[in-house]
Amino acid sequence: MKKYLYILLIGVAGALGFQSCQDDPAFPDPGFDIADQRVEVRRDTADYYNISMEMEVPNGVKVIELINAVDYTVLEEINEFNGLKNFLFTYEVDLTQFENDTVLNYIVKVIDNDSRSFNQGIRISVKRLSYPEIKLVGGSNLAVAAPAYIVKGLVSTGLNALESISIQFEGEEQYFFSPVDTTIYEMTLKQLVFLGDMQIGQDYVIDIVIADQTGQVSTTKITLHKTDEIKHPYRIYYTNYNSINYTINLEYEAGTDRLSWFEYIFPTGSSYTNNFYYNEAGMLDSIIYRSVTTAGTFSYDKRYRFYYTDGTTQLASLELQEFDYDDLGQLVSESDVEVLADGFVYREDGSVEQFYYEGKQIADVTYSDPFNLGETIFSEYWQSASYAKNSSRRQQFVEFDPVLMPTYVEGFPQFYMDNSIMLNVYRDLLWNKYIPLETVGASSYAYLYTPVYQYETDNDGNITSIVKTYIGGGYPAAGSNETYTFLYE
Structure with missing residues (x-):
């Protein structure tokens, strides 16, 4: 009789345990989706970029981390959404500090109150403020043997249209270009500059002056010197x-x-x-x-x-x-x-x-x-x-x-x-x-x-x-x- 009573008690306990498990709420893993994982932002049009996404965290947010995707260091712990379950997450990235083209690689990671986590990456390509410039082919300090030099490079003005290009040798203009009946933001430059009778041991300067239609002007210098001998690499x-x-x-x-x-x-x-x-x-x-x-x-x-x-x-x-x-x-x-x-x-x-x-x-x-x-x-x-x-x-x-x-x-x-x-x-x-x-x-x-x-x-x-x-x-x-x-x- 005691044997049957023992078995009955075990069965009841098992049933109660099963019922208890059935009553425990089941929380899915947290999740979200970054719609634009690769974005480009120009400093001409924005000082900030907002990372934005809908998050579902059934067990509630414990913490959200912003991580550097290059070395995986935690840049910031974001606590203002702690405890929330369904919400719009936003994070403002300050772009004002970037003066040159820059790529930002971040990972957004959410951790819930059950220590489960989910993450996704985002790449933000920050384009510098528009400014007239030329990316030269070759160096900006050269030893030349011929009485001429070909200036080559890619001229760009960003979002502002090109106004003019002037190439000057020792202050004397040898080339001038200004678009007529067309709008140019980028062009290849290739122009022969005559150097004349250069003296050995003296530096000479070519100035490339580029202006855009907002009035911004840049000057790029190429320094030349004549040589009749050359240094050999070992x-x-x-x-x-x-x-x-x-x-x-x-x-x-x-x-x-x-x-x-x-x-x-x-x-x-x-x-x-x-x-x-x-x-x-x-x-x-x-x-x-x-x-x-x-x-x-x-x-x-x-x-x-x-x-x-x-x-x-x-x-x-x-x-x-x-x-x-x-x-x-x-x-x-x-x-x-x-x-x-x-x-x-x-x-x-x-x-x-x-x-x-x-x-x-x-x-x-x-x-x-x-x-x-x-x-x-x-x-x-x-x-x-x-x-x-x-x-x-x-x-x-x-x-x-x-x-x-x-x-x-x-x-x-x-x-x-x-x-x-x-x-x-x-x-x-x-x-x-x-x-x-x-x-x-x-x-x-x-x-x-x-x-x-x-x-x-x-x-x-x-x-x-x-x-x-x-x-x-x-x-x-x-x-x-x-x-x-x-x-x-």
């Missing part, structure tokens, strides 16, 4: 379009400033080394190329020989011979001589009209005189040997800045294409007298790189970086950047 950090970092070390002949050593170091520590040797005319006589392991050993070298027509600096042929070595560094064999380039035909001005590379004719070699100085500047962009030999896959530089390339090797004929890695950096660093800006392709073939270039300088006018952006080339090259960062003693 090291360059190179990042390719796959974001892989390389180091380039350079050494120069004492007394001549001619490049004598070019070392291309991979992230693993292995390297490609190149020794440069010159003839009495200052032209490149030979390159000894080696692929060196991390232990400093190599099993072969390639020797490129440059032959010239007697008594001239005109290249007649480029030849290659390979030498193999054993583990002790002793020569064990050598290959036959291979002719890479020959059959050069020259124009009256000394530029190459055509030649043969690996037996294939390459005609109509392009040169230009970018600053009307009577120069013949090599303008071919060899993407690879196979592309150079295909007329529809040729590319040319179509624009330069009159700023000297600090790594240019005057006596290096631009017809070496044997190693694609070396070709890429030789073409960008060693073959251009002036900083290149833009290339075009001979066709619309999708895999042509057709890069554009930008550069920066330090206060002394030395090139500090060059960024090459591939316009074409297919995935993953198209749209990506390659960067050269220059270091000086």
